[in-house]
Amino acid sequence: MKEKKELEVTQLKADCQLDSFDFETTEEIDPFVDELIGQDRAVKAMDLGLRMEQEGYNVFISGATGTGRTTYAKTLAEKKSKTQEVPDDLCYVYNFNDSQQPKALQLPAGTGVHLQKDMEQLIKELRAEIPEAFVGEEYEEKKKQIMNDYQQQSTEIMNKFKEDIKERGFVLQNTAHGLLPVPINEAEEPIDQDEFKELAEDKKKAIQEESQKIQNELEQIMNKIRNLKSKAQEKLESEEKKIALAVIQPIIANLENKYYDCEQILDYLQEVQQDIIENLSEFKKQRKEEQSQKMALLQKKKDPESFFIRYQVNLLVDNQDTEGAPVVCESNPSYYNLFGKIEGKSELGTITTDFTMIKPGAIHKANGGYLIMRAKDLFTKIFSWETLKRTLINQEVVVENIGEQYRTVPIASLKPEAIPLDLKVIMIGNPIIYQLLYHYDEDFKKLFKIKADFDVEMKRDQENLQKFASFVTSISQREGIRHFTCSAVGRIVEYSSRLTGDRTKISTKFNEIMELLFESEAWAEDDKEYIEQEDVVKAIQEKELRSNLVEEKLQEMIDRGNILVDVAGQVEGQINGLAVYQTGQYSFGRPVRITAQTFVGKKGVINIEREVKMSGKIHNKGVMILSGFLGGKYAQERPLSLSASLAFEQNYGGIDGDSASCAELIALLSAISGLPVEQGLAITGSMNQKGEVQPIGGVNEKIEGFYEVCKLKKLTGEQGVIIPAQNEDNLMLKDEVVEAVEAGDFHIYSVEKIDEAIEIMLATEAEEVHQQIRERLDELATKAAEFAKGNQENEKE
Secondary structure (H helix, E strand, O other): OOOOOEOOHHHOOOOOOHHHOOOOEHHHOOOOOOOOOOOHHHHHHHHHHHHOOOOOEOEEEEEOOOOOHHHHHHHHHHHHHOOOOOOOEEEEEOOOOOOOOOEEEEEOOOHHHHHHHHHHHHHHHHHHHHHHHOOOHHHHHHHHHHHHHHHHHHHHHHHHHHHHHHHOOEEEEEEOOEEEEEEEOOOOOEOOHHHHHHOOHHHHHHHHHHHHHHHHHHHHHHHHHHHHHHHHHHHHHHHHHHHHHHHHHHHHHHHHHHOOOOHHHHHHHHHHHHHHHHOHHHHHOOOOOOOOHHHHHHOOOOOHHHHHHHHOEEEEEOOOOOOOOOEEEOOOOOHHHHHOEEOOEEEOOEEEOOHHHEEOOHHHHHOOOEEEEEHHHHHOOOOHHHHHHHHHHHOEEOOOOOOHHHOOOOOOOOOOOOEEOOOEEEEEEOHHHHHHHHHHOOOHHHHEOEEEEEOOEEEOOHHHHHHHHHHHHHHHHHHOOOOEEHHHHHHHHHHHHHHHOOOOEEEOOHHHHHHHHHHHHHHOOOOOOOEOHHHHHHHHHHHHHHHOHHHHHHHHHHHOOOOOOOOOOEEEOEEEEEEEEEEOOEEEEEEEEEEEEEEOOOOEEEEHHHHOOOEOHHHHHHHHHHHHHHHHHHOOOOOOOOEEEEEEOOOOOOEOOOOOHHHHHHHHHHHHHOOEEEOOEEEOOEEOOOOEEEOOOOHHHHHHHHHHHHHHHOOOOOOEEEEEHHHHHHOOOOHHHHHHHHOOOOEEEEEOEHHHHHHHHHOOOHHHHHHHHHHHHHHHHHHHHHHHHHHHHHHHO
16 A cells, blocks of 8 residues: 555644744834735725726725725725815705706815805895895985875876866766766766766767777876886886895905805806895895794794795805815715705695705715725615616716605605716625626626725735734734734734635734734733733633534534444444534534445435435535546446445535545445445545545634544544645644644544545555455446346246
8 A cells, every 4th residue: 555645743733933023022013004914906906996087997895804995995095085186065055047956066175164154144234234225214215206206197197187088078986996987967066877867869879988988098097107106116126226236236246256266156146146136025024023823823924034045055065174085984875875865844734845955975075085885785775776876877966865766746846956976986895796796787897997806815924924913013002902922923823824724824804813812912911011822822712612612512412422423443334524514703623424335226326415405516516426436437348337325424404515525435435345444534525536636625623623523532543534635735723633643643644536545544455445346346237137137037927
């Protein structure tokens, strides 16, 4: 037999060489300030994404939770934003042409709040000064003169008309239907009905005709008087406007001088001035006493103050204190939180609104800068993603209450003017979300052209180790915990490598590293100046203890014999495979008994788990690969006459994965050949149809799980685990297992071919095993043929 490849103690764990550090404690080294370690690919992608100014170059950060994605995105965006200009303030003002469509103003940063205050002061002054301008003697005298002129002209016209019709035998008389011409007699008294009836017919006809003629003339006279009144009113209003302008113009001019370089404000002030002139009556009104509460309930009364809301400025975004471009992290990207809303207030059972109730969203606040949010949060909020896409495609943000576009009967509401958008969106999510969006949402690939991939591991080289130590320093300083000794940092590095499952790498899941730092601080004694190696070890052990209840229960069941596991002796058709269990953050391994039975027939390999639908697709594939190996190895010259069954004993929760395919094959070969399997050994590894052993995951947990069972049932010095050779770099075993190997109480072997594993597990040369199997298969084929021949003869008889 070939010599077994047993791994040396130095191959079982990559200790951190403390001589690679040039410090006694982390207090001696500078903290890491770049906030990101080992993410060169992501750094380059982010840098490109933030430098691109063309549309569609938004950034999707892909990676696992805890790799510093959010922190780095915010840090880099803030760093980039400091070199950019502060964006404009955003305001909404009343649209004097259409009150349902408020106007948007984009003003230089810091201007909005001043305009808001200036408009409040402007209206306050005008409401006080305009009424005063109309109570002076000069105004009253002018008003009296205009009205007197009107009265005089209208009186002259009427008097002249009365004289004219009197000469024609008529006078004007007030009736319920207004002024009417009435005929008079020689005594100049109105003719009554009786007197009129006694007149001759031709006289009556002449009076009626003349009366109609005078009636027509009267209408013309009244129109003339009304025109005179209108002219007088116009003249009066013109005088009032002159008086009002004398008050308004100096104040408006003062504001125009203040905002001389802002065309939008100048245009707005002119519109305000014109509206005030057209609504002088509102400024001249004297305040009336409020109605009683009872009357207010019976009759809705318009609040006199509501008119003056139109002159307010709704400051949506105030950037006066902003330095550079804004960076907004939205943790709850609901529709309203992102795009704003139009609020309303209840008044006597009805909902009213106005432009001052338009509220901003994160899009408004981040306009001109960066918006950071998590994809998972965004896609759990109704309408948010579709509206975000539309906003980015159209490059404008519209404030619209949710669902308005889907209503069958539209509800009257405001339609604020859209605001141009200049925004870089940074979305953070996992690789699965990215792939789904990229393949199934055609707009996504157009809008998020930059993908920044965050890795979960980095090389364990000298440069990264120094950065890692600096990271520990930065956490100690930032969080106010004690510094760590050099040996403690070494132990943290080893723990980090263990997280990656690769001795050549260290983890970039810094949230888990931070947890270890905090817990080490908690377990360290109060009188210690620094956190030492034993404190880190204690924290790791306690963290494991908090999570390994299920593991302990399974160990107890193995100890009591409820779960059958043999770790000594030899058994035909039975082998110890290794499985990994995941319970939250904690994973552990334990052996699982795999058995095989062979019998006469041609059904091939029957996977019992598959038959009862407890097997996953990958495990089914692994079993089918076994059939391929058996056919290629033993059925080149004859059919494979075999019926065999494979089972994971005491498996009640299903199984998946192909890491047990090597164990399943050896159990099957043992059952066919009759050669017993060493029960003190366990094996893990998948294989291909050519018999090459392939790497698997969870190798550390699997080895430690079998070691714990062996220790529970007593170590014999013959026990051990066989692993794929490719998994050697993944070994970061616990100190206890390493010490057991060093003492010769436990062994770890690595194999590249299935034949190497066969020789170890069956204690027989591989070629001899294959020969015995061929012979056994020939026997099974002969028996099957004899049985078939006997059946045929019986049928003939």
